[in-house]
Amino acid sequence: MFDLKHWQRSDVAAALTIFTVRTFAALFANISDCDETYNYWEPLHYIVHGFGFQTWEYSPVYALRSYAYLSLHAPILYAASTCGLSKITSFYLVRTVLALSMGMAELFLYFTLQLRGFGPGVPTYYLIISAFSCGLFISSAALLPSSFAMIMGTLALAAWYRRYDFLAVFFTAVGSILGWPFAAALGQKLGSFIRYSVLSLIFVLLPTLAVDTYFYGRIVIAPLNIISYNVISTDTSSTLYGTESWTYYFLNGALNFNVAFPLALMAPIFMFLMRISKRFRRVVDSPTAKLNTFYLSGLWIWLCIFVPQAHKEERFLFPIYPLVALSAAVCLERFSQFIRGLLPEKLGSLPDGIKFLALTIFTLLSLSRIAALNRNYHAPLEIFRHLPDASAAISSTTVNNEIIHICIGKEWYRFPSSFFLPSKRYKFDFIKSEFRGLLPKHFESENGTRVIPSAMNALNKEEPTRYVGLGDCDILIDFESTSSSSIEPNFRDFPDWKHLAWAHDFGRIAYIFVCDSYACS
Numbered sequence: 192m193f194d195l196k197h198w199q200r201s202d203v204a205a206a207l208t209i210f211t212v213r214t215f216a217a218l219f220a221n222i223s224d225c226d227e228t229y230n231y232w233e234p235l236h237y238i239v240h241g242f243g244f245q246t247w248e249y250s251p252v253y254a255l256r257s258y259a260y261l262s263l264h265a266p267i268l269y270a271a272s273t274c275g276l277s278k279i280t281s282f283y284l285v286r287t288v289l290a291l292s293m294g295m296a297e298l299f300l301y302f303t304l305q306l307r308g309f310g311p312g313v314p315t316y317y318l319i320i321s322a323f324s325c326g327l328f329i330s331s332a333a334l335l336p337s338s339f340a341m342i343m344g345t346l347a348l349a350a351w352y353r354r355y356d357f358l359a360v361f362f363t364a365v366g367s368i369l370g371w372p373f374a375a376a377l378g379q380k381l382g383s384f385i386r387y388s389v390l391s392l393i394f395v396l397l398p399t400l401a402v403d404t405y406f407y408g409r410i411v412i413a414p415l416n417i418i419s420y421n422v423i424s425t426d427t428s429s430t431l432y433g434t435e436s437w438t439y440y441f442l443n444g445a446l447n448f449n450v451a452f453p454l455a456l457m458a459p460i461f462m463f464l465m466r467i468s469k470r471f472r473r474v475v476d477s478p479t480a481k482l483n484t485f486y487l488s489g490l491w492i493w494l495c496i497f498v499p500q501a502h503k504e505e506r507f508l509f510p511i512y513p514l515v516a517l518s519a520a521v522c523l524e525r526f527s528q529f530i531r532g533l534l535p536e537k538l539g540s541l542p543d544g545i546k547f548l549a550l551t552i553f554t555l556l557s558l559s560r561i562a563a564l565n566r567n568y569h570a571p572l573e574i575f576r577h578l579p580d581a582s583a584a585i586s587s588t589t590v591n592n593e594i595i596h597i598c599i600g601k602e603w604y605r606f607p608s609s610f611f612l613p614s615k616r617y618k619f620d621f622i623k624s625e626f627r628g629l630l631p632k633h634f635e636s637e638n639g640t641r642v643i644p645s646a647m648n649a650l651n652k653e654e655p656t657r658y659v660g661l662g663d664c665d666i667l668i669d670f671e672s673t674s675s676s677s678i679e680p681n682f683r684d685f686p687d688w689k690h691l692a693w694a695h696d697f698g699r700i701a702y703i704f705v706c707d708s709y710a711c712s
Contacts, residue, residue, distance in 0.1 A: 201311075202302075205318050209297050212322045213290035217283060217332040221568050224335070224506055225604035229631045231334045232282075232608035235261045237634045239268045240278070243609045244619075244631040245639065247647045255420055257413035258640065259402035260336055260369050264288075279576065282610035286332040293331040293338075296345035297321050300513065303349040312527070312546075316520035319550055324516060325560040326447030330509040337509040340366035340374035345513040347377070351486055357387045364391035366510070368399055372414040374510045376496055377489045408641035429502040431651040439503045440494065447505075448515055449556040450549055454526075455518035458487060461525040487521065490514040523549060571602070574668060575611035598664035600624040601672075601679050620659040622667075624679055630657040 198206075222228055229246050237243035238261060248255040264285050271281035297318070304314040321327055330338045343366025350359035360378065367375040396412075403411040421429055444452035493511045497503070527542035534541060578597070595617050599606060601624040612619060621630055628651045635642045646654045661667075667682055675681050682688050 201315070205301060205315075206298060209294045209301075209318065209322050210291060212328070213294040213331055214287060216328045217286040217290040219565050219569070220286075220329055220332045221564055221572065222333075222605075222607055223329055223564075223568075224333075224504065225606075226504075226506070227333055227335050228606055228608050230256060231261065231336075232610065233631070234258070234634075234640075235264060235268070235334070236609040237639060238262070238265055239272070240609070240615075241636065242615055243634055245634045245644060246631045247629060247649055249640070250644055250647050251407045251409060251411075251641060252643055252647070253416065253420075253649060254403070254407050254411045254413055255417045257336075257369065257399060257403055258406040259399040259413075260339065262402055263369070264334070278610045278613065282608065285334065289334065289338065289342075290332040293327070293342050293345070296342050296349075297513070300345055300349040300352075300517070303352045304517075307352050310524075312524045313517075313520045316523050316546070316550065317517050320448070320451045320519050320553065321513065321516040323554045323557045324448050324451065324512070325557050325564070326444075326508070326512050327516070328557075328561050329447070329564075330506070330512055333506070333509075335506050335509065336370040337374075337506045339370035340510045341512055342366070343370060344374060344377050344510050348486060348513060348517075357390070360387035361391045361394065364388065364395045368392075368395045368414050371510065372418050373496075376492060377510060377514075406640040408638075429500075432502060434501040435503040437498050440498055440508055443505055443508060444515065446560065447508075447512075448519070448553075449560075450553050451519035452515060454522040454549070455490065455515045458518040458522035458525065459491075461522055461529055464529060487514060487518050490518055570670075571605040572607050572611075575607055578611065578617065578666070579613055594618050595665050596620060596659070596663055597666045597668065598622045598659065598661070599668045601626070602668065602670055603630060620663070621657050622661055622664065623658045625676070627653045629654055632657060 222232075229244055230248060233243040234245065234249055234256070235243075237245070238258070246256075247253060267285050267288055268281050271284050276284070301314050301318050304317060305311075330341055332338075343362045347359045347362035347366070350356075350362060363375060363378045367373075367378075399414075400410070400412060403413050441452075444455075448455070490511050493508075493514075497507055523546050527546055530542045530545070593616060597612070597617055597619045598621065599619070600622045603621055603624065603626065606619070609619065629648060630653075632644060632646065632654075634640070635644070646656045648654070667688060669682050671681050671683055672679070683690060
């Protein structure tokens with residue numbers, strides 16, 4: 192696959208494109224889900240630096256999340272710390288490793304499509320759609336189990352096409368056990384899956400069990416716990432965290448893949464039309480076409496499982512994003528063959544023009560959405576970079592015991608993580624806002640992964656102990672809103688708070704304020 196001696200110029204261009212785009216994703220993609228911050232970046236920060244936030248899922252009482260997944264990333268952070276890199280730099284280093292790992296998986300699938308006789312069209316279309324889609328831009332650099340499952344799923348898909356059945360099952364097992372257990376639904380070839388599952392469980396589940404048992408202080412199989420919570424348990428439900436209509440994933444797919452998403456959904460239609468026509472039957476009866484029909488079915492299997500679920504989140508789609516890109520590429524090629532077979536010979540170049548137009552529209556719309564997301568929602572990652580400047584502006588009379596207290600209210604869900612806090616001297620807390628759900632709390636400083644935290648619940652019930660008073664804050668991070676209330680005011684109007692820094696989003700401005708006196712309360 193990576194024998195450079197046999198690479199064509201197009202292969203070099205493909206590699207440069209995918210690695211460049213993935214590096215940009217690591218540096219400029221937003222954190223689009225607060226679960227990524229509080230369920231993954233924060234416990235990872237605690238493991239490496241000794242402080243961070245803990246959600247109820249990490250309480251040993253529930254143990255829904257796996258420390259084994261987090262432990263995969265810890266060596267990167269330890270190496271960065273040894274080299275003297277700042278925490279923010281190490282944060283972006285982890286994102287870069289994640290994004291480039293996805294890039295490697297995409298290239299593996301790209302070369303596999305070439306090897307399996309898909310011709311020059313499908314591999315090229317797949318790479319363009321995969322590289323430039325907004326969905327993969329967001330998901331490739333995310334520290335989320337569903338993103339990890341996406342990477343493993345891409346490798347598994349390529350392995351299936353190469354008929355490396357054991358590797359395919361192994362990658363599926365890694366993505367399901369270390370990452371997200373529901374990704375097992377994408378496992379193909381049931382007979383091979385069962386046959387190789389025992390070996391994969393030995394190689395993957397036992398180390399996962401050992402790591403989680405060490406951190407939780409008791410025997411824990413986190414994948415089973417999360418399946419039990421989402422599927423079996425009657426005491427609580429994921430619907431506590433919101434519900435969406437059946438159209439949610441289709442609208443989300445259209446936003447993140449624009450014209451490629453309906454193309455992906457239409458792929459089976461063109462396969463069917465060509466199969467029932469004698470003129471095209473030779474094309475769709477080829478081994479490659481049969482492989483498409485079988486493996487691309489995972490996209491529809493996934494939608495059939497997740498669309499009926501009341502609780503929906505964008506990250507639940509991440510594992511099928513590679514299938515969306517590949518299905519759209521196959522649809523473009525089949526559509527071209529179908530139209531070319533119907534048109535007179537003198538119009539034979541028309542399908543190529545249609546494909547070029549579709550890919551051009553897709554790329555422009557994707558880049559436009561990527562730019563819009565960065566322009567309109569990147570302020571949280573920018574504003575926290577000013578914390579060292581804010582601490583320097585605080586007078587010594589407002590610093591209690593050398594701890595700098597940073598507070599946030601209504602924007603709690605946009606906190607990018609404790610990696611943006613320069614040191615243990617900075618303590619991050621919440622002030623009261625209109626939010627009435629359960630906020631995370633600080634890990635205990637000693638044995639925090641094993642100690643059962645107080646004031647935790649699995650019912651998303653508000654815990655008043657999470658809040659500090661405004662008078663306890665030295666630095667306040669907020670944004671100016673056109674609508675305010677007594678509990679969510681615009682702090683720029685408070686004379687005792689000094690505006691220090693700001694970052695602009697479309698229609699909203701995030702601010703850092705420092706307290707000039709004890710009258711801030």
